[in-house]
Amino acid sequence: MLKQFEDLTRTVRNLHTVTDLLKSMGEKTENVFDIEDNFRGSDQMKVCVERVKAIPEARAMMESRYLGPEIDLEALSNLPPGTLGHTYATVMKALGFDPNFYRRRDVKTDADWVTMRLRKTHDIVHLITGFGPTGGELGVLAIHAVQIGYPMGVLLQVASMGLALKRQPEKLDYVTQQSARGMGMAIQIKPLIAQRWEAGWDKPVRQWREELNITNPVIDEPYSLKNRLPSLDLDW
Incomplete structure (x- = not known):
């Protein structure tokens, strides 16, 4: 009975938070963290953890609690153009984003590690x-939903489509295309949760994509990073 009450309470909290997030067009990042935190201790998160453990490289990172060092944009800017580190720093500066903005959580469990690792590497993905x-958040969330069943990613896929269908049907095409693109990519590429990005800051983005089997990155679509930053002279 207690578990049923907890599940119901979690559902109500998530419904309210998701609605608020979607109304803000995804700009209220605190809502995202709230949704993730609401899934803490849930059956859905336990299943997600088991899927991560089934990936040997990810399991090794989880067991060692590897989160990597704090990201230093100035240091990354000194790497050669075209590398993951230099490109990441250039993009983050252009967007005015802080790579260490995410909500922190003490890593006491495997589930905590999964959440913190995804938060830290979100913009790298x-x-x-x-x-x-x-504009392209649903694509990234779709990848995590398919590859490891990340509860927040799954929930926002369903909620976004439902809200578009009910309130903004003219945006349904845009929403479903993002999700479909992310899902298709997720099946094709290697597990992103298993990558030690920090060990390959000096590796070219093109090489990373080749090794991950990302043969068709999002470039010309309206929800692409390139479309958001058309003035940057980068090898997209």
Whole structure:
């Protein structure tokens, strides 16, 4: 009975938070963290953890609690153009984003590690896949939903489509295309949760994509990172 009450309370909290997030067009990042935190201790998160453990490289990172060092944009800017580090720093500066903005959580469990690792590397995934921030969020979430069943990613896929269908049907095409693109990419590429990005800051973005089997990154679509930053002279 207690578990049923907890599940119901979690559902109500998530419904309210998701609605608020979607009304803001994804700009209220605190809502995203709230949704993730609401899934703490849930059956859905336990299943996600088991899927991560099934990936040997990810399991090794989880067991060692590897989160990597704090990201220093100035240091990354000194790397050669075209590398992951230099490109990431250039993009983050152009967007005015702080790479260490995410909500912190003490890593006491495997589930905590999964959440913190995804929070820290979120913008790296945007860059490596080509999905733009805000406008391309559903694509990134779709990848995590398919590859490891990340509860927040799954929930926002369903909620975004439902809200578009009910209130903004003219945006349904845009929403579903992002999700479909991310899902298709997720099946094709290697697990992103298993990558030690920090060990390859000096590796070219093109090489990273080749090794991950990202043969068709998001470049020309309206929800691409390139479309968000058309003035940057980068090898997209």
